[in-house]
Amino acid sequence: MTDLSEQRLRDAADALARAERTATPIAPLSERWPELTAEGAYAIQQHNIQRRVEAGAEVRGHKVGLSSRAMQEMMGIEEPDYGHLLDDMFVFEGESIALEELCTPRVEIEVAFVLGQPLPGRSCLVADVLRATEFVLPAIEVIDSRIQDWKIGLTDTIADNASSCRAVLGGNPVRLQELDDLRGIDARLTISGVEAARGSSSAVLGNPATAVAWLARKLSGFGVSLEAGHVILPGSCTAAFSVNPGANVRADFDGLGPVEVHFE
Numbered sequence: 001m002t003d004l005s006e007q008r009l010r011d012a013a014d015a016l017a018r019a020e021r022t023a024t025p026i027a028p029l030s031e032r033w034p035e036l037t038a039e040g041a042y043a044i045q046q047h048n049i050q051r052r053v054e055a056g057a058e059v060r061g062h063k064v065g066l067s068s069r070a071m072q073e074m075m076g077i078e079e080p081d082y083g084h085l086l087d088d089m090f091v092f093e094g095e096s097i098a099l100e101e102l103c104t105p106r107v108e109i110e111v112a113f114v115l116g117q118p119l120p121g122r123s124c125l126v127a128d129v130l131r132a133t134e135f136v137l138p139a140i141e142v143i144d145s146r147i148q149d150w151k152i153g154l155t156d157t158i159a160d161n162a163s164s165c166r167a168v169l170g171g172n173p174v175r176l177q178e179l180d181d182l183r184g185i186d187a188r189l190t191i192s193g194v195e196a197a198r199g200s201s202s203a204v205l206g207n208p209a210t211a212v213a214w215l216a217r218k219l220s221g222f223g224v225s226l227e228a229g230h231v232i233l234p235g236s237c238t239a240a241f242s243v244n245p246g247a248n249v250r251a252d253f254d255g256l257g258p259v260e261v262h263f264e
Contacts, residue, residue: 201237
């Protein structure tokens, strides 16, 4: 049982879909429907994902949000959330992202996992993730909130597909065996030539593979599995930063190399 009627869930999904389509953010769902819970918010997310899949989009992976302990404590939660990555969210290096198509985007830098094998569901362990990962890549995730001024509670961001927007993958695949330590990959975020932040893969639950294992377990409760070829974004190594037109965003990861994208 969900906390809102089916019609209200559809109304919320419609409002978020319209906000994304028109790049016009809406008031927080958590204010309009304070009784909305995480279960209902995931139902809203799934409604919009199914609508896009029926229109021709393809699910190519998932993302984990709120994966840092600091963010969880700030939001008053005990676990991350997740969203879907569709094929039309991916941007190639060398292409530009048009800010006019988005609401209030921010950039994060992440170690992306590309699976070579499916992952088990509710029994998934870090060892399963390490065994199933084909390679990792440097990545820039562009997050965007269809909620006004990023005034989001947990249910807002879950319903809004965990603030998913765009993803840029670097072109240098690295197998896990080639890394000194997956848990200690240092990373630097540069915006238009100015260093904005430094971080480490350890910021993601201490080990980004832990976030991937959590995701596999969480999705199993919804009858969804992580398949070979799926791209998984486990969470950011740094805080998220806003971008302006003309910005060039670059992430440099020790052992993985760079990835960059331009905004116009």
